[in-house]
Amino acid sequence: MLIALAPYYLWIKAFHIIAIIAWMAGQFYLPRLFVYHCQTKVGSEESERFKIMERKLQRIIINPAMICSFILGALLASIPGIVDMHSGWWITKIIAVLLLFAFHGACSRWRKQFLNDKNKHSEKFYRYMNEIPTILMIIIVIMVVIKPF
Numbered sequence: 001m002l003i004a005l006a007p008y009y010l011w012i013k014a015f016h017i018i019a020i021i022a023w024m025a026g027q028f029y030l031p032r033l034f035v036y037h038c039q040t041k042v043g044s045e046e047s048e049r050f051k052i053m054e055r056k057l058q059r060i061i062i063n064p065a066m067i068c069s070f071i072l073g074a075l076l077a078s079i080p081g082i083v084d085m086h087s088g089w090w091i092t093k094i095i096a097v098l099l100l101f102a103f104h105g106a107c108s109r110w111r112k113q114f115l116n117d118k119n120k121h122s123e124k125f126y127r128y129m130n131e132i133p134t135i136l137m138i139i140i141v142i143m144v145v146i147k148p149f
């Protein structure tokens with residue numbers, strides 16, 4: 001059954017990359033919105049607008065893109081001969097992807113705190129957090145393209 005996917009390998013990979021672009025775009029933008037949200041007063045019109053933007057970004061772009069990235073990536077990995085599950089590049093990529101999922105979970109938690117007017121972090125904190133998906137993306141792309149080990 002999985003060998004039947006082999007002729008579609010490049011198509012699946014193309015859509016995997018498209019889904020990843022959407023997921024990463026959202027992962028870069030959401031913490032940026034948190035930075036600006038920190039600059040607003042609780043209960044203000046601006047703050048309420050940020051809540052809507054954050055919810056729509058997460059529900060309409062980030063969550064579906066993450067699910068598509070995962071399904072398409074898993075399909076690629078299931079095609080015989082594509083991935084040696086014991087190779088260093090694959091293990092490193094999977095660890096970085098797991099960290100990206102953890103970051104996704106953390107962003108959901110922070111968004112809910114903002115939604116309930118219970119944000120616990122500073123603007124500076126979100127500025128630092130904003131760098132995490134960039135670092136993970138660089139590691140993942142180098143692993144899948146260069147396959148250094």
Ligand code: HEM
Nearest residue numbers: 017020069070073074076077082083097137140141144145
């Ligand atoms: C969600 C879990 C993921 C799984 C299961 C997965 C799995 C895979 C697999 C099996 C391939 C094919 C590798 C090959 O043809 O040598 C692939 C390709 C690729 N993946 Fe993922 N991936 C995931 C997430 C990601 C993420 C988060 C990124 C980027 C931030 C990413 C970027 C890429 C790129 C750029 C390629 C194309 C590499 C090439 O053809 O040279 N993937 N992925």
